[in-house]
Amino acid sequence: MLAHQHALDDLFDSLDNAEEGLLDATLDVAAAPLDAPDDLDLAGGFRPKLALTPRSYQAEALAAWLAAEGRGTVILPTGAGKTMLALMAIERLKLRTLIVVPTIELLHQWRATAVERLGLAPEKVGVVGDGRREVRPVTIITYASASMPEAPISGFGLLVCDEAHHLPAPGHRVIAERSGAPYRLGLTATPERGDGQEAELYRLIGQPVYRRAPEELAAEGHLARFKERRIYVDLSPDEAIRYTTLMGEWKWFLARKRGALARGGDFFGELIRRSGSDPAARSALRAHHQARMIALNAEAKIAETARLLARHRDEKVLIFSEFNLLVDRLSRTLALPSLTYRTPPEERRRTLERFRAGRYSKLAAGRVLNEGVDVPDASVAIVVSGNSTAREHIQRLGRVIRPKAHEAVLYELVTRYTSEVGAARRRRRTRDDRSQTPTG
Numbered sequence: 001m002l003a004h005q006h007a008l009d010d011l012f013d014s015l016d017n018a019e020e021g022l023l024d025a026t027l028d029v030a031a032a033p034l035d036a037p038d039d040l041d042l043a044g045g046f047r048p049k050l051a052l053t054p055r056s057y058q059a060e061a062l063a064a065w066l067a068a069e070g071r072g073t074v075i076l077p078t079g080a081g082k083t084m085l086a087l088m089a090i091e092r093l094k095l096r097t098l099i100v101v102p103t104i105e106l107l108h109q110w111r112a113t114a115v116e117r118l119g120l121a122p123e124k125v126g127v128v129g130d131g132r133r134e135v136r137p138v139t140i141i142t143y144a145s146a147s148m149p150e151a152p153i154s155g156f157g158l159l160v161c162d163e164a165h166h167l168p169a170p171g172h173r174v175i176a177e178r179s180g181a182p183y184r185l186g187l188t189a190t191p192e193r194g195d196g197q198e199a200e201l202y203r204l205i206g207q208p209v210y211r212r213a214p215e216e217l218a219a220e221g222h223l224a225r226f227k228e229r230r231i232y233v234d235l236s237p238d239e240a241i242r243y244t245t246l247m248g249e250w251k252w253f254l255a256r257k258r259g260a261l262a263r264g265g266d267f268f269g270e271l272i273r274r275s276g277s278d279p280a281a282r283s284a285l286r287a288h289h290q291a292r293m294i295a296l297n298a299e300a301k302i303a304e305t306a307r308l309l310a311r312h313r314d315e316k317v318l319i320f321s322e323f324n325l326l327v328d329r330l331s332r333t334l335a336l337p338s339l340t341y342r343t344p345p346e347e348r349r350r351t352l353e354r355f356r357a358g359r360y361s362k363l364a365a366g367r368v369l370n371e372g373v374d375v376p377d378a379s380v381a382i383v384v385s386g387n388s389t390a391r392e393h394i395q396r397l398g399r400v401i402r403p404k405a406h407e408a409v410l411y412e413l414v415t416r417y418t419s420e421v422g423a424a425r426r427r428r429r430t431r432d433d434r435s436q437t438p439t440g
Helices: 002-016 056-067 082-093 104-117 174-179 198-204 214-219 237-262 267-275 279-296 300-311 324-334 345-357 390-398 419-435
Strands: 071-075 097-101 125-129 138-142 158-161 183-188 208-211 226-233 317-320 362-365 380-383 408-415
Touching: 056 071, 056 082, 056 208, 082 097, 082 104, 082 158, 082 183, 097 104, 104 125, 104 138, 158 174, 214 390, 226 300, 237 267, 237 279, 267 279, 279 419, 300 317, 300 324, 300 380, 300 408, 324 362, 380 390, 390 408, 408 419
Parallel strands: 071 183, 071 208, 097 138, 097 158, 125 138, 158 183, 226 408, 317 362, 317 380, 380 408
Antiparallel strands: none
16 A cells, blocks of 8 residues: 555656656657768858866766767766756767757856857857747757747757757657757756656667766765755644545545556556546545645744754755745745746846845745756755655755865755655665666
């Protein structure tokens, strides 16, 4: 029964990340040799020159990618300079390049970085998205824009997919199919997806050619040394009664229906299907979800966050929550600036600038800072609530391990005697297993 409970937590995480739906087809793109075909006019008409000296592991990653005939996925933690690797590939090949990114913020960040770090004239670097359609020798485009039927994504020699784990999504895989680029570079901190379709990423872009874990790069001095601390909190008496009652309803339903649900071999698929017409199944799912919300948003987490903020009074601290409701409560109760997906773009920019400048030293945020935003450096992260995926944990850790002289720390608040304990352990175990997986 515990396995069913853990699996359902993972199911809700997958539903929360709805973009990662199941694929209904696969695409096998044939590998291309390192030298571009003679009849393909992909020359960019520009001579990029990298302004910075790459780190040793970035040079190793580029060499591995070139050895794989210019196709493959590079897996590096957030903060390790994946953008630099793409710029190195552009400098090496000197071909027309299409860079696909998930957000408008990254669209403009990549353009500014390409102009500055490659020494390119601004008119050589264009963007497609955010109301603009500028196709240049180096073009940055959002996944949403690149997925449109008339998107200008052909005629490029190099395709770079930033946050490449987005590519296998049903609406995005057409980008790789229509691109035609013979050279393909995928960049991600965590290629594994909730729907298990990372193999599709490797078909579209290429197999993993280089992978380094945060611990390795920190030990070598490339990232800040860091420690992770898990802190347990308790439910209040009222929360505990509600949690126990709701989980009791869920477990009683499983005890009565487990045999029928497992008969077809797809336990949770059958459970979801039944919930559409069976009030008992629908009520059990609702009870499990509500119990999960009680555990993730326990009142004691606010008091523990206040204690940690006092301990790190003189340091920059990022506070993360899985749910905007808790972000809002933290902001109101502890008088913290906050960011969620509901925050208007101009206010978001202003808040991040103030955090960067030191006017704010503490900031609470939801998933909006997980990826696609250039987050100012901090030395402490407090994860008040998170899902069971290793990706989110690595993304949040990456916000505090950019190179610095002193040690960074990530605190993870977990509600004792709830399903959150198992989710936290599975998240850490999955991350540890993946960090030990050799590059394919």
